[in-house]
Amino acid sequence: MVRESVMHGLNFRKLIGWLGLSLVLACPVSYGQDSTETAAPEGPEPTVEKGKLPNRLPYIDEMLEEAWKEAKLTPSANATDAEYMRRAYLDILGRIPNVEEAYAFLSNKEPNKRAKLIEVLLANPDYPKNFASIFTNILIGRRTQVQDVDRGALNSWLRQQFSSNRPWQEIAFDLLSAKGSSKENGAVNYLIANFADQRVNLTSSTTRVFLGQQIQCTQCHDHKYNDWKQQDFWGINAFFRGMRQRPLERVDATGALVRDGTEVYDDPTDEWARFERPNALIGIVPPTYLDGRRIDPGLDTDRRLELSKFITESRNLQFSRAFVNRMWGYFMGQGIVNPVDDFGDHNAATHPELLDQLAVDFIASGYDVKALVRWIAASRPYQLSSTMTRSNEQDEHLFSRYLLKPMSPEQLFDSLITATSAHKTAGEAPDKLRAQWLGQFVVAFANDEAGESASFQGTIPQALMMMNGELMTKAVGGQPGSFLSHVVDQARLQKKIQPIRYAVDQVYLAALGRYPDPKDLKASQAFLSSNPDTLQVVQDLFWALLNSNEFVLNH
Amino acid sequence: MQNRLIVPSGMSRRHFLGHLATTAMALPASQFFSALQAREAAGSQQKRCIVLWMGGGPSHMDTWDLKPESEKNGGEFRPIETSAPGVQICEHLPTIATQMKHLSVIRSLNSKEGNHDRGTYMMHTGYAPNPTIVHPSFGSACSYELGHKAGEDFPLPHAIAINSPGEGAGFLGMAHSPFFVSSPTADIANMKLPSGVDDLRMGRRLQMLGLVEDGFGRQKRGQAAADHKSVYLKTVKMMNSQYTQAFKLDDEPAAVRDAYGRNNFGQGCLMARRLVETGVTYVEVSLGGWDNHADIFATLQRGNLPQLDKAMGTLVGDLADRGLLENTLVVWMGEFGRTPRINQNGGRDHWPRSWSIVMGGAGIKGGQAVGATDKDGVDIQDRELGVMDVIATMAKAMDIDLNTQYTTPNGRPYKIVDGAKPISELI
Numbered sequence: 002m003v004r005e006s007v008m009h010g011l012n013f014r015k016l017i018g019w020l021g022l023s024l025v026l027a028c029p030v031s032y033g034q035d036s037t038e039t040a041a042p043e044g045p046e047p048t049v050e051k052g053k054l055p056n057r058l059p060y061i062d063e064m065l066e067e068a069w070k071e072a073k074l075t076p077s078a079n080a081t082d083a084e085y086m087r088r089a090y091l092d093i094l095g096r097i098p099n100v101e102e103a104y105a106f107l108s109n110k111e112p113n114k115r116a117k118l119i120e121v122l123l124a125n126p127d128y129p130k131n132f133a134s135i136f137t138n139i140l141i142g143r144r145t146q147v148q149d150v151d152r153g154a155l156n157s158w159l160r161q162q163f164s165s166n167r168p169w170q171e172i173a174f175d176l177l178s179a180k181g182s183s184k185e186n187g188a189v190n191y192l193i194a195n196f197a198d199q200r201v202n203l204t205s206s207t208t209r210v211f212l213g214q215q216i217q218c219t220q221c222h223d224h225k226y227n228d229w230k231q232q233d234f235w236g237i238n239a240f241f242r243g244m245r246q247r248p249l250e251r252v253d254a255t256g257a258l259v260r261d262g263t264e265v266y267d268d269p270t271d272e273w274a275r276f277e278r279p280n281a282l283i284g285i286v287p288p289t290y291l292d293g294r295r296i297d298p299g300l301d302t303d304r305r306l307e308l309s310k311f312i313t314e315s316r317n318l319q320f321s322r323a324f325v326n327r328m329w330g331y332f333m334g335q336g337i338v339n340p341v342d343d344f345g346d347h348n349a350a351t352h353p354e355l356l357d358q359l360a361v362d363f364i365a366s367g368y369d370v371k372a373l374v375r376w377i378a379a380s381r382p383y384q385l386s387s388t389m390t391r392s393n394e395q396d397e398h399l400f401s402r403y404l405l406k407p408m409s410p411e412q413l414f415d416s417l418i419t420a421t422s423a424h425k426t427a428g429e430a431p432d433k434l435r436a437q438w439l440g441q442f443v444v445a446f447a448n449d450e451a452g453e454s455a456s457f458q459g460t461i462p463q464a465l466m467m468m469n470g471e472l473m474t475k476a477v478g479g480q481p482g483s484f485l486s487h488v489v490d491q492a493r494l495q496k497k498i499q500p501i502r503y504a505v506d507q508v509y510l511a512a513l514g515r516y517p518d519p520k521d522l523k524a525s526q527a528f529l530s531s532n533p534d535t536l537q538v539v540q541d542l543f544w545a546l547l548n549s550n551e552f553v554l555n556h
Numbered sequence: 557m558q559n560r561l562i563v564p565s566g567m568s569r570r571h572f573l574g575h576l577a578t579t580a581m582a583l584p585a586s587q588f589f590s591a592l593q594a595r596e597a598a599g600s601q602q603k604r605c606i607v608l609w610m611g612g613g614p615s616h617m618d619t620w621d622l623k624p625e626s627e628k629n630g631g632e633f634r635p636i637e638t639s640a641p642g643v644q645i646c647e648h649l650p651t652i653a654t655q656m657k658h659l660s661v662i663r664s665l666n667s668k669e670g671n672h673d674r675g676t677y678m679m680h681t682g683y684a685p686n687p688t689i690v691h692p693s694f695g696s697a698c699s700y701e702l703g704h705k706a707g708e709d710f711p712l713p714h715a716i717a718i719n720s721p722g723e724g725a726g727f728l729g730m731a732h733s734p735f736f737v738s739s740p741t742a743d744i745a746n747m748k749l750p751s752g753v754d755d756l757r758m759g760r761r762l763q764m765l766g767l768v769e770d771g772f773g774r775q776k777r778g779q780a781a782a783d784h785k786s787v788y789l790k791t792v793k794m795m796n797s798q799y800t801q802a803f804k805l806d807d808e809p810a811a812v813r814d815a816y817g818r819n820n821f822g823q824g825c826l827m828a829r830r831l832v833e834t835g836v837t838y839v840e841v842s843l844g845g846w847d848n849h850a851d852i853f854a855t856l857q858r859g860n861l862p863q864l865d866k867a868m869g870t871l872v873g874d875l876a877d878r879g880l881l882e883n884t885l886v887v888w889m890g891e892f893g894r895t896p897r898i899n900q901n902g903g904r905d906h907w908p909r910s911w912s913i914v915m916g917g918a919g920i921k922g923g924q925a926v927g928a929t930d931k932d933g934v935d936i937q938d939r940e941l942g943v944m945d946v947i948a949t950m951a952k953a954m955d956i957d958l959n960t961q962y963t964t965p966n967g968r969p970y971k972i973v974d975g976a977k978p979i980s981e982l983i
Contacts, residue, residue, distance in 0.1 A: 146673075387777040394776075405778040458730040459787035461713060461794060465746035468791070474750040524767050528760065541757065545764035550784035551772040 042318040044357045047365035054372045056116055058362065062381040064355045069401050074393045077386040077402035082107060084556065085115055085384055087514040091408065091555045092332050093122040093374065095131030096415035100484075100510045107516075119378045123371050129164035132370075133157070134411050135331070139210055140176070141194035143410075143443060149246070149263040150194045151183040158187025168368035169324050170313045173211050177309040182249055184262040192265050193246060200241035204234060211312050213323030213344040214291070220276075229345075231276065236289030239274035239298070240308035243267040269300040319344070321360040325373065326350075329359070332377045334404030335397070351398045387556040406555040407458070410446035413553060414439050420511045420547065421476035422484045438472050467548050477544045479536065484511060485543060489536065501529060504539045512546035602705055603883050603918055603954045604832040605698055607840040608825070608868055610890030611720060612847030613675065615904050616912035617896055617933050618856055619646050619864075620661045626932045629896040632853040640923035648861035651869025657923045658872055658881060659916035660982055664927025664936045667892055667943045670906040672847075675891030680723035682947035682974070689726070689964055694947060695838040696725035696732040697972050701956050703732075706835040711790075711797035716831055718824040719842040727964050731787070734840065737803065740823040744803055747795060762792060802830040812874075817866035825867040829874055832884050843867075846890055850901035875917065885918035885953045889946075896933035910936045913946065915982070918953040926981045944976035952978040 049055060069076055080088070086106045090098045098106070106118060122128060137156045145152070162172045179188035195203035205217035219234040245268050251261040273285045287298040290311040296302055312320055323344070330336030337356045338344050350356050359376070366372045377383055382400040393401040408416065418424055424431040424438070445466050467473060479485045488507045492500035505525050509517045517525065528538050546552060617623060622635040622644065635644035638656035645653055645661070652659075669675040674685055681691040692700070695715040703714030715722070717734035725732035737744065749758055769785045794800060805813060805823055808830075816822040824841040831839050843864060848855050868888065875881040893911020894904035910929045916922045927939035951958055951973050960972045 389776045389778070405780040407780060459784060460730045460733065461735060461787070461791045462745065464788050464791035465744075465795070468788075469746040469748065469750050478752070520771065524764070528764065532760070537757070538760075541761045542764055544761050545768055548765050548788070549768040549772065550781045551768060553784065554772075554777075554780055556777055 042316045042321070042361060042364060044318050044361045045354075047361045048358070049362045049365050051365060051367045051369075054366055054369065056119075056375045057379040058359075058376045060358060061355065061376065064352060064358075065380075065382055065400055068352065068399050072396070072399055072401075074396055074399060074401045075390045076381075076393060077388055077390055080384055080386045080403065081515075082114075083515040084386060086118065088383075088403070088555055089115075089118060089122060089378060090514075091412055091416070093119070093131065093378070094125055094127035095134065095409075095412050096127065096419045098514055099419050100507060103510050103514050115384070116379060119375055123374060126164075129160045129162075131411075132163040133159035135409075136163075139327075140191045140206075145194045147194050147197070149183065149248075150190050151187070151262060152190070154184055154187035155190035156187070163370065166369065166371050169363075169370055170315070170320075170368040173320070174309045174313045177207065177211070177312060178303075178305050180265055180267070182262045182264050189263075189265040192244065193263055196244075196246055200238055200244065203241055203244075204238040207308075207312075208237060208291070209342045211323060212291075212319050213326060213338065213342045214319070215343050215345070216291075231278065232284065232286050232289070233291055235274040235276045235284065236286045237291065237308070238276075239272075239286055239288040240304045242272045242274060242288075243270035243304055267303065267305060270304075271298055271300050273298060315364050318357070318360055318364075321364045321368070322356055324368075325359045325363050326356060328370075328373055329356075329377060332374075332383060333400055334406045335400075339398075403556065408553055408555055410443045411439075412555070413446060414442040416552075417472060417476065417547065420484065421543075422482065422487075423472050423476035425482035426475045426478070426480040441466070441470075441472075473544065473547065476547065477540045479540055485540065489539070501535055501539070505542065508539060508543040508546060512543065512552055513549075601883065602835065602837075603702060603885065604836065604880075605695070605838045605885040605887070605918070605950070605954055606825075606828045606832060606871070607695065607838070608864075608886070608888045609720070609722075609840050609842040610846045610864075610888065611676075611842050611844040612890065613672070613892045613894055613906055614846040614860075614890040615848060615852060615856070615894035616663070617894065617904065618852065619649065619861075620912040620914060621663045621929060621933060622646055623896070623929075623931060623933045626896070629898065629932045629934075631898060633857075643923065643925050646861065648857055649865045649869070651865045652872070653869075655869055655872040655876075658876060659886070659914050659922050660920060660924040660926060661912055661914050662926045662941060662946070662979070663912045663929060664939045665893075665911055665913055665941050665943070665946065666936060667908040667911070670892055670908045672891055672906075675906075675908060677723065678943055679889055679891055681726075682944045682972075682976075689968065689970065690724065691970065692726040692728045692732070692972075693723035693734075694950060694972075695722060695734055695840055696728050697956070697960075698838040698954060699732040700725070700728045701960065701972075702837045702954065706837065709793075710835055711793045711799050712802070712831070712834065712836050713794075714837040715840075716836055716838070717840045717842070718827055719820050720844065722840045722842075727962070727970075731790075734838075737824075737827070740805065740820060740827045744800070747800065799834050802834045802836075803827065805830075815866065815870045817863055817870075819863055819867075821863050822867040822870075825871040829871060829878075829880070832875075832880060833878070841867075846894075848894065848903050849899070849905060850903040852894075852898075852903045872916065881917045883918055885920065885950060886916050887950060888914040896929075910934065915946075915949070915953075920949070920953050920982045924981060926979060941979060942976065944974055945979055948973045948976040949978040949982055952983055 048058070048060065083103075086103065087097055090096060090102070106114065111117065133156050136159050137152065141150060141152065141155065159172075175188050176191050179186055179192060181189060183190050183193055192203065195206050201220055205215070205220070208214045208216050214229075216229045216234050216237070219229045219231045223230045244265065246263050246265050249261045249264050250258050253259045273287045275283055275285050278284050287295055288304050288307065289295045290308070294311065296304065296307045298304075311317070323342070326336045326338050326344075327341045330339065330341035337352050338348060338350045340348075363369075363373055383403070385401070385403050387403040387405055389402055396402065418435065424435045445463050476483065477485060479489065485508070488504050491507070492503045495503055497503070498506075505522070506516055509515060509521065525538075525542060528542070529535055532538050617629065618631055618633050622633060623630050624634060634647045636647045636650065636653055638645055638653040640656040640659075643656050643661060645656065667675065667678055669678045669684060677683075677685045677691075680693040680695070682694070683691045695717070699714035703710075706714070713735035715725075715732060715734040716737060718737045718740055721736045722734040724734075749755070753761075765788070769781075769788070773781045773785065801807065805826055808826060813823065813826065816826040821841060821843040828839040828841050843860065845855075845860055872881065872886060875884050875886070892906055892908040895907040897904070899905060910933070927941060928937045929935065930937050948958060951960075956972060958973045958978070962970045964970050
């Protein structure tokens with residue numbers, strides 16, 4: 002490996018010889034502008050202070066209300082408790098509430114129960130589980146083909162970070178500068194997943210994920226729609242030039258040498274990045290941050306460490322904006338800049354002042370992820386109904402109603418399991434069954450190609466799986482261990498209401514997080530009276546609820 | 557979209573789903589073929605496409621562009637004459653040789669991408685991969701552009717991929733992504749009702765579902781609620797349709813099944829014929845195992861060449877006999893060709909620079925060889941063509957307007973055919 006890098010160095014000097022002075026002029030070298038942590042970010046003054054963080058930021062509501070007024074929009078009504086509960090569970094825990102949780106919240110009479118709910122959810126172990134799963138997908142995709150990636154290790158590393166509410170700044174810094182074994186330091190798997198092709202993927206993924214900026218077009222040419230230059234891409238790429246990976250091995254119990262993960266490390270290098278310009282000339286560039294700042298490209302520099310500093314330093318407002326906007330987009334169904342990772346002049350923010358104020362306050366909070374979740378979840382737009390008013394039907398960008406979000410494959414799967422306990426039906430090992438089904442769901446329902454599309458992108462194989470698949474069959478078959486079998490037992494044991502009414506209430510609560518309304522009850526009654534086999538009718542009703550738009554859409 | 561699928565007149569929306577379930581299933585299977593014939597008569601001008609996808613990168617030097625004169629690169633196979641005068645192909649493709657009058661070989665394709673994923677993407681879309689956009693595959697574009705011409709009530713997907721999933725629809729949406737049939741001889745996953753659920757019970761379930769869907773839809777929460785219902789309507793329509801009989805090869809005489817070859821590719825080709833016959837627009841059938849870095853001659857002679865020969869030869873003959881070939885484009889391609897040079901392991905490596913594909917049907921002039929490579933198969937000697945030229949030719953054969961342009965969700969223009977013209981010799 003060292004040998005190889007020396008060879009590159011030689012070639013590089015030879016190249017300089019060929020191309021001569023013009024090349025050097027094209028890239029004037031100016032090192033020594035060290036990044037300084039002390040400089041304050043540009044943008045507005047923060048409104049919060051670390052250690053005294055509020056649970057609500059009133060300016061979110063004020064700024065949006067002003068925009069609604071200007072656009073002459075009447076926002077939707079406030080969401081009902083049931084609606085708010087279901088979306089908060091789905092967004093924060095990645096699943097719908099189970100019947101006990103739903104009952105507890107809906108029957109609670111405290112005035113501030115929504116704020117309390119958010120605290121309960123942020124303390125639930127499903128919160129770090131959910132965010133680890135979301136960020137694993139963001140960092141390495143749902144279906145990475147790279148064999149050396151230890152997805153589980155990355156996922157569990159992320160879970161620890163979200164569980165201890167580690168500042169986003171530190172999480173990002175660790176991901177970018179990570180070294181060591183793919184098994185022991187889960188963070189390196191982000192680098193391994195994007196290692197191929199001279200770190201080209203790593204370059205575009207790093208700016209996209211951490212800065213919300215898509216510079217990948219500039220791999221081959223200057224950007225047509227904004228200011229990014231080909232040199233910007235390769236300037237970032239140069240920071241990864243020394244990064245290497247190698248297989249690790251260990252001796253197993255039988256004395257055989259076996260593969261034991263992958264190590265990420267850095268070789269000292271003084272290479273610059275080389276790239277082919279559209280006119281077929283070769284360009285070269287030393288490690289250069291997007292704002293033009295450079296580092297000493299000498300052998301003593303830890304380049305990735307320097308890049309991690311550039312990206313995560315607190316004067317870098319864009320780093321904070323990118324995360325705040327991603328979270329806003331996740332909770333609200335649409336980013337203030339949308340798509341959430343495509344900032345630039347070609348794609349203006351709908352509420353730039355709001356985004357900047359949130360970004361500044363997120364920095365002032367110490368990049369406190371839970372605080373950001375609280376602020377968004379407590380805001381008025383997050384608490385609006387998804388039912389449109391006559392005046393806001395056309396609104397797609399001002400957050401005057403809650404936008405429908407199709408469940409992700411993970412949310413759908415975990416919600417089905419929560420509602421039905423299908424994996425606990427007799428005779429099967431729950432964990433094994435769960436893992437097997439989750440695999441099927443991710444294959445059937447993941448459509449990375451559509452990105453985070455807000456439209457419903459359902460397919461026939463998905464609908465077939467929901468209607469006739471093994472999970473659904475177990476879910477509504479009433480086998481011992483399932484939720485439905487439990488409900489049937491309880492319906493007989495409880496004495497408060499008619500058993501059948503009890504069962505209907507319970508399946509509505511389990512699937513939709515609400516009680517049946519009078520219309521629902523009337524319809525159920527009609528089905529029940531036309532069929533003598535009431536148990537079958539309850540099964541069929543549960544099937545219908547789980548297959549419905551109301552179930553699969555986060556509303 | 558959902559408007560197309562909304563309630564037939566004279567029926568309340570409330571009962572639509574339930575109605576579908578209880579009546580459509582009652583249609584006896586024997587009526588299937590008369591229904592088919594009716595469609596055939598009505599839609600005979602409708603263009604269809606079958607792509608035979610050779611996964612791994614097929615060796616053009618050992619199939620369509622043999623170089624027996626080349627001492628270093630020629631390899632072990634000899635060329636034979638075909639039903640197209642002057643067009644010779646590999647001796648292990650004798651059935652196809654009888655059909656070459658219908659087919660033309662393009663021997664001068666330079667597709668530029670030598671990596672499996674990139675080549676696969678390029679050959680399916682005409683574009684190199686680009687992180688800012690997912691280009692729709694040609695099959696998805698066919699489904700989007702032409703599918704509705706088969707009638708609004710046509711119950712099968714208009715892009716179907718057999719044996720491997722094919723390439724997706726990008727921004728055209730999942731509805732146009734190929735419906736994947738993982739094995740032509742197995743049942744379609746989850747198409748059968750679960751045990752304990754008969755038609756009547758399924759009808760009740762669907763009726764209940766219809767009530768919940770409509771109740772939620774009436775609350776005016778957005779398009780996604782209606783889109784969800786539309787996918788279910790399509791699915792139920794497909795489940796209940798006799799057209800799904802096209803997926804069931806048991807109807808075919810044993811002799812026909814034998815002729816196509818009793819393997820996944822052969823049976824897949826037979827299914828493709830049945831599907832285009834019912835009116836499906838695009839079907840892709842995959843045959844893997846072409847990535848022959850070692851021991852290429854024995855491997856091909858033993859496996860892929862006889863399978864390909866029987867299946868493709870029988871398919872083209874069958875389409876011609878049934879009068880389907882006039883409107884059905886057949887294309888043979890993979891992600892790239894293989895090196896003229898034979899490596900030290902007796903294999904050939906990846907080679908996108910000068911290789912061959914084959915097409916015929918749907919008005920493509922058959923019986924020709926377009927372009928040529930030099931005597932060692934290395935450089936293109938005549939008529940260099942790019943992938944976009946191939947896509948343009950396919951689009952032209954399918955009657956897709958060559959100027960078709962879409963705007964991507966992030967506002968950028970996308971053309972199905974970009975800066976290329978159909979290959980004049982073939983049109």
